Amino acid sequence: MKIIFIRHGDYNPKTEKLTLLGKLQMLFVRKYLENERIDLVLSSPKLRALEGAKILNKKWDVPLLISRDLREREILITDDDKLRERYQENYFDMTDESEEYETCKAFVDRTIKGISDAIKSNKSAKTIVVMAHSSTLYALSAMVNGTEKKDKIKWMQCNCGACIKFHLE
Numbered sequence: 001m002k003i004i005f006i007r008h009g010d011y012n013p014k015t016e017k018l019t020l021l022g023k024l025q026m027l028f029v030r031k032y033l034e035n036e037r038i039d040l041v042l043s044s045p046k047l048r049a050l051e052g053a054k055i056l057n058k059k060w061d062v063p064l065l066i067s068r069d070l071r072e073r074e075i076l077i078t079d080d081d082k083l084r085e086r087y088q089e090n091y092f093d094m095t096d097e098s099e100e101y102e103t104c105k106a107f108v109d110r111t112i113k114g115i116s117d118a119i120k121s122n123k124s125a126k127t128i129v130v131m132a133h134s135s136t137l138y139a140l141s142a143m144v145n146g147t148e149k150k151d152k153i154k155w156m157q158c159n160c161g162a163c164i165k166f167h168l169e
Helices: 018-031 048-059 081-089 104-121 134-147
Strands: 002-007 040-043 065-066 128-130 162-168
Touching: 018 048, 018 065, 040 081, 048 065, 048 104, 048 128, 065 134, 081 104, 128 134, 134 162
Parallel strands: 002 128, 040 065, 040 128
Antiparallel strands: 002 162
């Protein structure tokens, strides 16, 4: 199986819609993947990801699934400086436990669940496109490469329109 991760294109933060640059990025990715046989497109529900997924899927016209589990990591909004500091210090720590914010482990587990559920419900799919966010990349890397619960996640950043292929055994 192959999972092709694509980060959504450039977007307007006020409207969530792709900019002209973002649409062009998706067209470039579609051209780059033109020889791939895609069986399923899995997308975050955010408009910028969904819009990009639809642009890509015009090439293959395969099932397009939207998964709430692929939404971005929840942002901590608080006036509590100590809580904000703890959140920042433990952002990539798989052992951090908190009821007050989405931990690294909770985010990774949620993301992996969304991708795994899509794979299980589409057993014949050999190549899946995952259209989501930069934080999804480090969760997907943890899924593919494995992560001990004692480890810290390795930060992986990518630009809008990035396309990264993972081959699973």
